[in-house]
Amino acid sequence: MNILTQLVLSGMALGMIYAVIAFGYQSTFATSGTLNFGQGEALMLGAMTGLSLTGEIMGGPYLNYWLMVPVVLVIGSLQGLVVEFLAVRPALRIHSEFGWIMSTIALGIIFRNVAENVWGRDDVPFPSPLPTTPVHILGANILPMELGVMVGALLLMGLMELFNRRTLYGKAVVATSSDRGAAGLMGIDTRAVIAFSYALSSLTAAFAGVLIAPITLTGASMGSVLGLKAFAVAIIGGLTSGMGAVVGGLILGIAETTTGFYFSTGYKDVPGLILLLLILAWKPNGLFGRAAVQKF
Amino acid sequence: MGCLVARRFKSFEGVRRVKFRGSWLWWGMALLGLALLPREINEYYIHQGVLIAIYAILLFGLDVVVGYTGEVSLAHGALFGIGAYTAGILSTKTAWPFLATLPASMAVTAFFGGVLALPALRVRGPYLAMVTLAFGTIAQILINEMDFLTNGPLGISLQKPDLWGHALEESEYYYVVLAIFFLTGFLIHRLLISRFGRAFEALHGSPVAADCMGVSVYRYKVLAFVVSAAIAGLAGSLFSFNELFIAPNSFNFELTITFLLALIMGGRKSRLGPVLGAAIVVLLPNILDDIQLFRWLAHGVMLGVLGLFLWRGWKQGWNHWKSWIIPGIGALALEISSHRLQDMTDWRLTIFGALILFVVYYLQNGIVGWLRQGKPAVTEADFPLSGEGAVQPVELERRSVAQTTPGPLLQVSHVVMSFGGLRALNDLSCELAPGQILGLIGPNGSGKSTLMNVLTGLYVPTSGEVRFKGQRISGKSPTRIALRGLARTFQNLQLFGDMTVLENVLIGLNHRYRSGMTETLLHLPRFVREEKAARARARVLLDFVGLAGEASREARHLPYGQQRLLEIARALALDPDLLLLDEPAAGLTSAEIERLIAVLHKIKGQGLALILIEHHMDVVMSVSDQVMVLDSGRCIASGLPHEVRHDAAVIKAYLGGGEEAQHAGN
Numbered sequence: 001m002n003i004l005t006q007l008v009l010s011g012m013a014l015g016m017i018y019a020v021i022a023f024g025y026q027s028t029f030a031t032s033g034t035l036n037f038g039q040g041e042a043l044m045l046g047a048m049t050g051l052s053l054t055g056e057i058m059g060g061p062y063l064n065y066w067l068m069v070p071v072v073l074v075i076g077s078l079q080g081l082v083v084e085f086l087a088v089r090p091a092l093r094i095h096s097e098f099g100w101i102m103s104t105i106a107l108g109i110i111f112r113n114v115a116e117n118v119w120g121r122d123d124v125p126f127p128s129p130l131p132t133t134p135v136h137i138l139g140a141n142i143l144p145m146e147l148g149v150m151v152g153a154l155l156l157m158g159l160m161e162l163f164n165r166r167t168l169y170g171k172a173v174v175a176t177s178s179d180r181g182a183a184g185l186m187g188i189d190t191r192a193v194i195a196f197s198y199a200l201s202s203l204t205a206a207f208a209g210v211l212i213a214p215i216t217l218t219g220a221s222m223g224s225v226l227g228l229k230a231f232a233v234a235i236i237g238g239l240t241s242g243m244g245a246v247v248g249g250l251i252l253g254i255a256e257t258t259t260g261f262y263f264s265t266g267y268k269d270v271p272g273l274i275l276l277l278l279i280l281a282w283k284p285n286g287l288f289g290r291a292a293v294q295k296f
Numbered sequence: 297m298g299c300l301v302a303r304r305f306k307s308f309e310g311v312r313r314v315k316f317r318g319s320w321l322w323w324g325m326a327l328l329g330l331a332l333l334p335r336e337i338n339e340y341y342i343h344q345g346v347l348i349a350i351y352a353i354l355l356f357g358l359d360v361v362v363g364y365t366g367e368v369s370l371a372h373g374a375l376f377g378i379g380a381y382t383a384g385i386l387s388t389k390t391a392w393p394f395l396a397t398l399p400a401s402m403a404v405t406a407f408f409g410g411v412l413a414l415p416a417l418r419v420r421g422p423y424l425a426m427v428t429l430a431f432g433t434i435a436q437i438l439i440n441e442m443d444f445l446t447n448g449p450l451g452i453s454l455q456k457p458d459l460w461g462h463a464l465e466e467s468e469y470y471y472v473v474l475a476i477f478f479l480t481g482f483l484i485h486r487l488l489i490s491r492f493g494r495a496f497e498a499l500h501g502s503p504v505a506a507d508c509m510g511v512s513v514y515r516y517k518v519l520a521f522v523v524s525a526a527i528a529g530l531a532g533s534l535f536s537f538n539e540l541f542i543a544p545n546s547f548n549f550e551l552t553i554t555f556l557l558a559l560i561m562g563g564r565k566s567r568l569g570p571v572l573g574a575a576i577v578v579l580l581p582n583i584l585d586d587i588q589l590f591r592w593l594a595h596g597v598m599l600g601v602l603g604l605f606l607w608r609g610w611k612q613g614w615n616h617w618k619s620w621i622i623p624g625i626g627a628l629a630l631e632i633s634s635h636r637l638q639d640m641t642d643w644r645l646t647i648f649g650a651l652i653l654f655v656v657y658y659l660q661n662g663i664v665g666w667l668r669q670g671k672p673a674v675t676e677a678d679f680p681l682s683g684e685g686a687v688q689p690v691e692l693e694r695r696s697v698a699q700t701t702p703g704p705l706l707q708v709s710h711v712v713m714s715f716g717g718l719r720a721l722n723d724l725s726c727e728l729a730p731g732q733i734l735g736l737i738g739p740n741g742s743g744k745s746t747l748m749n750v751l752t753g754l755y756v757p758t759s760g761e762v763r764f765k766g767q768r769i770s771g772k773s774p775t776r777i778a779l780r781g782l783a784r785t786f787q788n789l790q791l792f793g794d795m796t797v798l799e800n801v802l803i804g805l806n807h808r809y810r811s812g813m814t815e816t817l818l819h820l821p822r823f824v825r826e827e828k829a830a831r832a833r834a835r836v837l838l839d840f841v842g843l844a845g846e847a848s849r850e851a852r853h854l855p856y857g858q859q860r861l862l863e864i865a866r867a868l869a870l871d872p873d874l875l876l877l878d879e880p881a882a883g884l885t886s887a888e889i890e891r892l893i894a895v896l897h898k899i900k901g902q903g904l905a906l907i908l909i910e911h912h913m914d915v916v917m918s919v920s921d922q923v924m925v926l927d928s929g930r931c932i933a934s935g936l937p938h939e940v941r942h943d944a945a946v947i948k949a950y951l952g953g954g955e956e957a958q959h960a961g962n
């Protein structure tokens with residue numbers, strides 16, 4: 001029983017990470033109908049730059065964890081702007097779906113390959129900012145960082161909701177997502193909004209990277225599967241529903257930790273991906289998403 | 297000369313067949329050169345040559361999905377791996393002979409291709425790309441983890457392939473692969489120039505229109521994936537006998553990216569493109585290994601970009617200098633990195649990524665597309681229509697000349713269509729007799745197009761039922777409804793833009809074929825007969841709407857008015873009993889409207905039943921037998937055209953309800 005509680009709590013921490021990354025997918029999808037296939041690499045870059053600042057890998061530590069986070073967020077959003085400028089904007093200009101799919105994939109592998117050459121191909125541990133002795137909750141041993149992950153993820157998602165609802169810029173984003181054409185006619189610079197959504201999306205991914213790094217290993221290849229599973233979460237919840245991302249994240253995180261324990265860690269990524277295939281085959285708008293009526 | 301034209305015209309594939317014959321000589325010479333090659337080069341390069349052929353085989357298959365159906369597949373690395381592992385496992389664990397493992401691998405990967413395509417019923421584009429990525433990831437995990445079958449990370453070592461007791465040397469294996477390469481290329485070519493290739497292209501052009509033309513999107517998408525996967529399996533099994541060792545990490549995401557790069561760089565929708573692309577991605581690592589060669593390449597790119605920039609600027613002015621910023625930075629980065637780095641091998645993926653970006657934005661049609669630029673492929677315009685032997689009388693054909701079941705052709709009873717709280721159709725009932733022409737009018741948002749979508753199966757009504765020729769069609773798929781003889785056009789044009797005018801009509805004629813894939817690949821008599829008949833029929837239909845001279849133009853290059861007429865011709869190709877026209881006159885000039893009215897009268901003269909949604913009253917009033925007026929999802933009036941014109945409720949709906957409006961009506 002205790003084992004199960006522990007698995008569920010660890011799964012929740014993992015699930016919140018997925019939810020944060022899924023939020024990133026949702027924000028770009030809402031404004032431009034595009035997705036960054038290199039989202040996992042944005043996460044990896046966040047984790048690696050974070051490690052360079054707080055760890056010894058690049059001759060550091062230069063900053064402690066808490067001071068490092070804002071720096072990583074800035075770098076993450078810059079990376080998002082690069083992706084938008086190089087891969088998405090030209091494709092949207094020529095209305096090429098194939099274009100943005102291929103070019104975000106291409107940028108993703110470039111980022112990964114550069115990271116491999118800069119930081120090496122091995123996975124390295126990330127120093128935890130919180131004590132590494134487990135605390136006892138409900139009879140389970142939980143790492144303080146796992147709780148930190150949940151708190152951090154909820155905080156970020158709460159701030160994003162608040163931004164969307166309470167600020168004028170947030171309203172511009174919401175307006176652009178509901179009708180890009182009309183928003184443009186109302187004087188909203190939709191291109192800037194799209195660029196902003198990419199910055200935000202990579203920022204959330206980078207944040208997820210520094211959150212998850214202390215409880216896993218950090219390395220150039222850490223992002224790709226995380227990015228894919230976060231997409232699964234975004235799909236399970238529905239690409240238009242923030243609540244869906246959280247629920248989807250929890251489902252997937254818990255499914256993953258339990259599979260890893262009861263079957264084999266080698267198979268831990270499988271249930272999420274199978275779930276993705278099933279949801280797309282059965283309910284492509286997700287559990288919480290609403291289907292748009294297609295007009296012909 | 298005339299005789300020559302006539303004889304060449306008998307070639308039923310018209311343009312494409314001729315094009316293929318023209319290049320037949322080149323392919324033959326290439327075959328000869330490749331056959332003699334092993335005498336000249338050493339074993340290492342023979343090995344590379346085999347690899348190029350294997351990649352090219354895979355790319356022929358990948359092109360079916362990526363080039364023709366327009367979907368991005370990120371699973372082909374994994375499918376290739378599944379094929380390789382099937383061959384590896386069968387030949388090491390069960391000692392199957394080499395030649396038997398090839399079809400077995402194809403069968404296994406074809407199965408997985410089918411599984412992969414199952415979600416394709418609901419999703420496309422980025423979603424489908426993610427599905428394929430997830431599939432590829434799962435496959436790699438399973439290959440890695442199922443060590444009882446695959447030996448896990450240790451991999452499998454194979455014996456040299458064995459042909460009738462003789463172990464093949466590298467140069468002998470080269471000939472085997474070369475033969476398979478040419479055979480695959482030949483068969484795939486035949487498939488893609490046939491109705492199957494056209495159907496695949498149509499899925500990309502407009503899935504909705506394909507469904508409504510009786511070409512089931514789902515069926516053909518699954519077929520495309522199955523064919524593509526089977527070829528990937530073939531290539532994979534050949535690969536494992538070439539390398540003689542396979543391990544899970546050979547079939548990772550990078551391999552998939554390599555394949556995609558090769559395909560889009562070589563050129564999609566072409567047989568030459570895959571060969572060029574395969575050669576580039578196989579040989580590129582050799583270039584990267586040689587840093588000196590790479591530096592020369594960087595110099596070349598730098599000078600090339602600079603030269604092009606200056607030349608363009610001199611020719612066309614300097615206003616576009618901004619668009620040269622990114623290429624300039626790219627070339628500069630290449631130049632600097634070629635001097636800073638001693639070893640490019642580690643940067644292979646970065647180079648691949650940069651190449652993908654380059655191809656996606658500057659070389660969209662690949663090398664083959666670039667070579668063809670400005671020099672259009674031989675088209676059917678090269679063969680004057682007068683060469684077409686006897687001109688057939690223009691006559692529409694219908695499924696059932698005599699009504700098999702008595703009663704109305706179409707019967708709509710109590711149909712309700714709700715979207716959330718909105719009732720777009722509110723308890724609507726109507727009937728249509730065979731051969732009758734119904735004009736459907738009403739203000740915007742009154743439910744006219746919704747009714748069309750319900751009739752053609754795109755929407756399933758919330759309640760009520762639709763019967764067509766006595767049978768219930770509500771709830772049936774658009775494809776089945778279309779095949780039963782109900783055709784339509786679209787308010788927002790849904791042509792297959794990249795296909796020629798003739799091919800657009802041929803999609804509508806897809807239902808006439810009885811020959812299957814084997815007959816198509818082998819060009820058996822029935823297929824040849826049907827293809828000839830379909831092409832002749834398509835020309836008749838184009839002639840019917842007055843587009844005979846445009847047969848070989850790409851549909852998207854037609855003027856707007858002609859695009860509308862093409863949609864009508866395509867719908868007529870279904871040999872419908874009932875044709876639905878959704879605002880055919882929208883956006884047309886008055887001259888074009890006159891042409892349209894003439895075509896509508898011709899259709900009417902053939903006794904075809906018609907439902908016509910239109911805002912141009914002159915069109916509606918001159919063609920319709922009956923007019924029905926919709927408002928807020930209800931029928932507010934119906935009757936003869938002149939009766940409806942004076943109906944008080946109609947005038948109120950259009951002009952708003954006031955006393956004046958009613959007076960105006962009187």
